[in-house]
Amino acid sequence: LGATVTEQKDNVKGWDGNQLKMRNIIASYKPETGKRVLICAHWDSRPWADNDPDPKNHHTPIDGADDGASGVGIMVELARQFQQNMPEIGVDLICFDMEDYGTPDWYEGQHDDNTWCLGSQYWARTPHVSGYNARFGILLDMVGNRNSSFYQEYFSVRNAKSIVKKVWNKAHEMGMGGRFPKRDGGAITDDHIPVSEIAKIPCIDIIPMYPDCKESSFGPTWHTLGDNISNIDPATLGMVGQVLMEVIYNEH
Ligand code: AHN
Ligand code: ZN
DSSP states (O other): OOOEEEEEEEEOHHHHHHHEEEEEEEEETTTTOOOOOEEEEEEOOSSSOOTTTSSSGTTSSSOOIIIIIHHHHHHHHHHHHHSSOOOSSSSEEEOOOOOOTTTTOOOOOOOOOGGGGGHHHHHHSOOOTTTTOOOOOOESSSSOBBBOOOOBBBBHHHHHHHHHHHHHHHHHTTTOOOOOOOSSSOOOOOOOHHHTSSSSSOOOEEOOTTTTOOOOTTTTTTTSSTSGGBBHHHHHHHHEEEEHHHHHHTOO
């Protein structure tokens, strides 16, 4: 799709001591310009359905149609759009590996937030281009569910308040205010934190919150075998993608 593609490969250690083969994939448009924005999502999927209603499934891998693939799907469509009509600003689409290798619920030992987001931690310490910088970053995580609402996540507001405002105002202007409440969505450990706090590029997380869901505040299929293509709503992907299109093509 006309991008300049860079891969980062290395071995990193998981919470269980396993040596994991990490691969981050970066698709860059206008790599020569210093005026850039970064869009990212994780492309790995969780090896354990540790929140599945049936405990027999707690060691089975999930498809991750929402948790992972939804964000990548939007990035692929953005890439197709960029090839047809290049935005003025340079864009990096970053697929982070190993976001979802965090310690599973069934493990009885120590749980540590650092076991999540291994690919983004790696990239933030060792960017694909030395001295890399971007105006801001937007992380997409679980952007494919029916009836999800994207509240304003805590670290996004703390580290990148003006970007939260830009994106939520755009969504409201476009008539999607109902799905983008301008209300507090709690604090989430996710790939936007290394981008903001290690790479020092202010990054927000577009991630749903379900205030009344008993299975999980991330929705009923989170880390279950139900996170498959049958629960993906193309309208939600389209909505989030169109907000991003407006934001990106308005950066000059
Ligand atoms: C925690 O559960 C600690 N963070 C959620 C980050 C996540 C997992 N996003 C997708 N899967
Ligand atoms: Zn996950």
